Amino acid sequence: MAPSFSRSKHPGHAPPTVEEARRRLAALGKVRLNRTQVMATMLTVLLGVAMVAQVRSNDEAGLRELRQTELVALLDDASTRVDALQREVNELEDDRERLQGQQGDAAAEAAARQRLESYQILAGTVPVEGPGITVYVSDPTSAITQTMLLDAIQELRDAGAEAIQIGATRVVASSHVGIGADGEIVLDGRALTPPYRILAVGDAHTLAGAMAIPGGFTDSLRGAGATVDVTESERLLVDAVHTPAEAQFATPVSPTAEQ
Helix, strand or coil: CCCCCCCCCCCCCCCCCHHHHHHHHHHHHHHCCCCCHHHHHHHHHHHHHHHHHHHHHHHHHHHCCCHHHHHHHHHHHHHHHHHHHHHHHHHHHHHHHHHHHHHHHHHHHHHHHHHHHHHHHHHHHHHHHEEEEEEEECCCCCCCCHHHHHHHHHHHHCCCCCCEEEECCCCCCCCCCEEECCCEEECCCEEEEECCCEECCCCHHHHHHHHHHCHHHHHHHCCCCEEEECCCEEEEECCCCCCCCCCCCCCCHHHHHHC
């Protein structure tokens, strides 16, 4: 038991001398280990080393402790998992390629359909609708001439008209304006009789502005005594269609031939 340095509460007990206090402190500084304590210390150190080694070799020891049949079963299970994952990867890649192919086909189909619709509109082979203007020309004195009608078509085209119909005839790139045997205006072989009705699909405000150009179609007709009325519409139907004639001389050239 360690000696106490507390002051005695008994009045008859004398305090230790300086020399006695030094001897007691020296005794406390000396460590006395018996054989049992030494063995316990060594066992503790060895146990710590063993625990570290066990942690480091845990995985290897776990595999080494398995029997051959258990190792084979573990290997078979791992192989089965790998095969299942590989099949899933293959299925996902097939799905991706199929979806990409479908998207590519759909995009190509949409682009081809859009080009076809544009060509059909330009060729006048399908009815179209959209915003535009209606031009009514009352010409009781037959003041309109071939040149005036050509000017009207050109002014509408310059203003961005995507479809033009005069009377019951669709105006296309190959349309021809002429004069009939009796002096009447003929459009693609059809005689036009007043009052004239011109339909044009496009930006209505722009088309109406083109008809109001000073010295243009409207001014020329009004100067000759005709009456011109332009009406803008949000939805206009051009229902006349053009039947293209089969080309006799021109043939398409493939892109490879051009190169």
